[in-house]
Amino acid sequence: MKISLGPVLYYWPRELLLDFYARAAGWPVDTIYLGETVCSKRRALRTAEWIELAREISRSGKQAVLSTLSLIEAESELSTLARLCDNGELLVEANDMAAVHLLNEKHLPFAGGHALNIYNSRSLNYLQRQGMIRWTPPVELPRATLAAVLGEAAELGFGERLETEVFAFGHMPLAYSARCFTARASNLQKDSCEFECLKYPDGLPVYTQDDKRLLTLNGIQSQSGQVLNLLTEWQDMQQLGVRLVRISPLSKHLETIIEHTHTAIHEGRMPELTGLIDGESCNGYWFGQAGHQWVESMGSGS
Amino acid sequence: MELVAPAGNLPSLKAAVDHGADAVYIGMRDDTNARHFPGLNFDAGNLAKAVFYAHVNGAKVFLAINTYPQPQGWQRWTRAVDLAADAGLDALIVADIGVMEYAQARYPGMRLHLSVQASATNRNALSWYRQAFGIRRAVLPRVLSLNQVVRLAANSPVDLEVFAFGSLCIMVEGRCQLSSYATGKSPNLSGACSPAEFVTWQKHPSGLESRLNGLLVDRFPADSAAGYPVICKGRFRAAGAVYHVLEEPTSLNTIALLPALARAGIKAIKIEGRQRGTAYVAQVTSVWRAALDALHKHSDAFAVQHEWLHSLASVAEGAQTTLGAYQRAWQ
Structure with a gap:
């Protein structure tokens, strides 16, 4: 089982991002996704700088993948997307069908992100024939459905041509809107947002009126309030044919979480992350339950 | 512009046709569509009646097959496509790549509309669906500003349909969990x-x-x-x-934008609400028919009538209506 580091979903300032990736190059992860996937107004790094940073990481021996914007509305966003797709060497993760279109036109292989709606083997097969060599299922896809999809993929004879990655740790992206909810929380409009999201390196927490953590606001993206932890299920995932587990960056304890996970995988056991996760954990989607719930599994993945 | 009205059952479909809908969109009585509610929708028996009633009165019928099949349910989606083809539906409103591939391969002449649930918000995404499956029309998610809709319409490879009225999804449809x-x-x-x-x-x-x-x-x-x-x-x-934290309980009402949408070349406007009753369908359809007719007759002097707003407000969910994302300040 390989470990991947997802793109930083929050707006971290330039210095923090550069420092983060300088350190990440030394972490025991196999793949690093880079790029702004949430809001095109965020400019901590310019597009050319993202590409150069990804090339540097690639030269250090890890796979670097350029991850693209999920909600694309403006022509300027399509231009940025085209530059990422034209980078000339690095794999691109398509998070919108616009990226699939551009990459397919250039006959380039691509990774399909979890924002593409792939719920069955026919869709998976179609995109595989278009050049998709890796996919991350939607975060709400249950284990049983993933097992069925991968079973059909094997029967249809294309399963071997495609790697499966599971979003396994972090706040899950759940929804995308035109509206910026972080700006709204400060009574600002998106067009004059003053980059409020810089204040929230792990997103802005939302609680119900009876004080249960519900959501995490990240600009136009709504995320789970709970932290997904499916790293406990890596052995079951491996048996299903999953090749990578994705860890989505948070500002605290990340290096320790990655090291613990790497060691646990190396030693063939479940990683112990107690004390390293702020707040409640969740894993309900994997077990066919509500996403915010936690299901005790004993690592059996049933 | 074509007026596309919702119907959750046969009486609502008749009401929509009788009150001036150019097309009515419906769903089957199962999870193949995004309004899978108890007691709602059509089965193989009344699908034919729906098509007959609409066609003899000069209206079209679209079938929404706009959810995402999982392996265990695949046959329900193909069956819905088959039933639609047999019943002579005018278009399928589809979201899943596998379903589109099936429909195009099995029924090459079938007209396919890209559902809002497919989350296509830009010309490159639309081009992909057009090239892959011959999509003829796309329903836009309720996240674009009016300026973005206008620009997209000018460059779109397919006809565009936009939401005009009804319950407001503020997230990109198809990408909300x-x-x-x-x-x-x-x-x-x-x-x-x-x-x-x-x-x-x-x-x-x-x-x-x-x-x-x-x-x-x-x-x-x-x-x-x-x-x-x-x-x-x-x-x-x-x-x-x-x-x-995300949005007030408001409804979308874009009636004031009708002239701008028409100028932009939007081909159809859509009323939300297959889950609503027959009275809602009749009332909302008749107001929008009147508005479209007024626009057609006096495009330069189009003015929103008070009685339209009053009538729409009486059936809107929540006390307020909004222009939603069409208005940049909402974002």
Whole structure:
């Protein structure tokens, strides 16, 4: 089982991002996704700088993948997307069908992100024939459905041509809107947002009126309030044919979480992350339950 | 512009046709469409009646097959496509790549519209669906500003249909998992947002509480109207304040934008609400028919009539209406 580091979903300032990736190059992860996937107004790094940073990481021996914007509305966003797709060497993760279109036109292989709606083997097969060599299922896809999809993929004879990655740790992206909810929380409009999201390196927490953590606001993206932890299920995932587990960056304890996970995988056991996760954990989607719930599994993945 | 009205059953379809809809969109009685509610929708028996009634009265019928099949249910989606082809439906409103591939391969002449649930918000995404499956029209998610809609319409490889009126999704349709996060059921997985079986109402010292699968969505004072609990319209605490963190319980009403949408070349406008009753369908369809006719006759002097707004407000969900994302300041 390989470990991947997802793109930083929050707006971290330039210095923090550069420092983060300088350190990440030394972490025991196999793949690093880079790029702004949430809001095109965020400019901590310019597009050319993202590409150069990804090339540097690639030269250090890890796979670097350029991850693209999920909600694309403006022509300027399509231009940025085209530059990422034209980078000339690095794999691109398509998070919108616009990226699939551009990459397919250039006959380039691509990774399909979890924002593409792939719920069955026919869709998976179609995109595989278009050049998709890796996919991350939607975060709400249950284990049983993933097992069925991968079973059909094997029967249809294309399963071997495609790697499966599971979003396994972090706040899950759940929804995308035109509206910026972080700006709204400060009574600002998106067009004059003053980059409020810089204040929230792990997103802005939302609680119900009876004080249960519900959501995490990240600009136009709504995320789970709970932290997904499916790293406990890596052995079951491996048996299903999953090749990578994705860890989505948070500002605290990340290096320790990655090291613990790497060691646990190396030693063939479940990683112990107690004390390293702020707040409640969740894993309900994997077990066919509500996403915010936690299901005790004993690592059996049933 | 074509007026596309919703119908959750045969009486509503007749009401839509009788009150001036150019096309009516419907769904089958299962999870192949995004309004999979008890007691709603069509079966093989009344599908033919629906098509007959619409066609003899000069209207079209579209079938929404706009959820995402999972392996265990695949045959329900292909069966819906087959039934639509047999019944002579005028178009399928589709979201899943596998379903589109099936429909195009099996029925090459079938007209395909890209559902809003496919989340296509830009010309490159639309081009992909056009090239892959010959999509002829796309329904745009309710996230683009009017300027963005105008620019997209100028460059779009397919005809565009936009939402005109009804309940407001503020997230990109097809990319919202808030419902399954709370309940395990979502539009994509189960064809329904915030299903009623997860909703509970409880008395609270200060009034009424609404919960979704146990999660507190809102508290209403005893004398105020209580809205149906969906996460995106709930009142929560963020940054030290309790408020509608995502959106107030408002409805979309774009009637004032009709001239601009027509100038942009939008081919069809869509009324939301297959889950609403026959009276809603009749009333909303007749207002929008009148508005479109007025626009057609006097495009330079189009003015929104008071009685239209009054009539629409009486059936809107929530007390307010909004232009939503069409208006940049809303974002």
